[in-house]
Amino acid sequence: MTRIRLCDKTVREFNPVHKYNPRKGPRVALFYPAPYSVASQSLGFQLLYAYFVSYGVRVERFTYDSCGTSLESGKTLKEFDVVVVSSSFELDYPYLSEYLRKYGREGQRVIAGGIAPTSNPIPILDVVTNVVLADVEIAVPSVVDALFSGDWESFESLEFVVSGEDDEGKRAYANVAEEPLLSTQFVPLDFDPPWGKGFLVEVTRGCPWKCRFCLEGWVTKPFRQRDVEQVKRALANVRRPFEKVITISLSLGNYESVDEYLDSLIELKRKRKVQGSVPSLRLETVTEELLEKVKGLGQRTVTVAPETFDPLKARVLGKGYAPEFFKEKVSIINKLNLKLKVYMMVVPGEPARVTEGDAEVLKELAPGSHVSVNPLVPKPWTPLQGAPIPGEREERALSVFAEKLRYVDLYPVKWARLQAALGLARRPLGKHLAPTSDPEGLIRELNERGLISLKELESWRTDWDEPWLRFRVGDLKEIKRLGEDSYEAWKELISS
Missing domain, CATH: 3.40.50.2300 (Response regulator)
Known part of the structure; x- marks a missing residue:
């Protein structure tokens, strides 16, 4: 100590x-x-x-x-x-x-x-x-x-x-399969961190999917996996004061050793009373067998992120599901008496019927679930980097979920706007920043100083000559291809 x-x-x-x-x-x-x-x-x-x-x-x-x-x-x-x-x-x-x-x-x-x-x-x-x-x-x-x-x-x-x-x-990437896994970690003893006294275990890095809004998924590509024997050696070090294992993976269901890994966590819980936890699961990977193991860890809530049930909006985002497919997965979760947390997304200018349709599907198929709704936040080096930052219309769309559903968290649009404005900055602006409770005031100040262009940020930017693209962080050709497809889908969506 x-x-x-x-x-x-x-x-x-x-x-x-x-x-x-x-x-x-x-x-x-x-x-x-x-x-x-x-x-x-x-x-x-x-x-x-x-x-x-x-x-x-x-x-x-x-x-x-x-x-x-x-x-x-x-x-x-x-x-x-x-x-x-x-x-x-x-x-x-x-x-x-x-x-x-x-x-x-x-x-x-x-x-x-x-x-x-x-x-x-x-x-x-x-x-x-x-x-x-x-x-x-x-x-x-x-x-x-x-x-x-x-x-x-x-x-x-x-x-x-x-x-x-x-x-x-x-960008330089490590071959994580050949690198040591973090097996010694610090943790406070006098209070619990936000997710409890957890031991962090990274089993994969990067993501095999191409969700067009996901910064971490694009910046950390390619998808890389840890050797499960290496992971199990790290788990051998987990004991009190750690109370749980926090699994870090953008797509755990695609980890080729997921079953063996979860079995190791179940054994750890049995021997040392240390619970396991898993992150949000891609719906395609949700099976009864997988969720049986998740339940065996002591985890009682399953998190999924369908984002939308509208096919055209799904094309904009590069992610979304038919209601029938979602219903099939929810039935598995309900069968095992697990709670459900759902993440949804609102895109710029989406028609009211699309927002209401997404909310109605959740109300019908997952009425007791906890729903978290986020406005799309455009990020550099993603296909949707040129999308408009959210505004009043998206704020109204978020409120639809709050009106129709019982358990809802809404990410504040004002913070989403600041997040996007800072991330998409074309000029250095750090010297002008300080913690604030008024994000809109800071955005206005940066705009007045000429450090950002609010007018440009609030419209779709179709040029692919942004200054950050000089830093070769991802596959620009693929990002541009998907971004142009998202733009065409978005134009069709907002005019429908």
């Missing part, structure tokens, strides 16, 4: 990595722009911490609620020459910018990575030195080489390192 320092309290932490953290030698500040409780459940943050320590680098962690001092020793962020940032979401950027402005100093090298900055490094290039377009397993050794040698010029010459707007870059 170790003790860590947050702004207003000291917290006990289970941390088997800590004893290997070097006392001398090169060091980095590792920052996550969110509270510690969230950082503890970030696979990227956990991987960075363990990897740097394994390479003999002294790591001191910082989170948004550590007030500029490290969790380990209380050293200030200003004392570090190199800061490594793990960021998965565009809405992290205001917190990142404020933290560096408040607690950092001139001359620090700030290196950022993660899903959002990989898809478009430009928005934060005025507050960070480099953005790394690479998996952790490739990025960390490169940073370590520069830390020990001091040769940052060679580091910046690497193909996957972006240092300025005019740079080019290319």
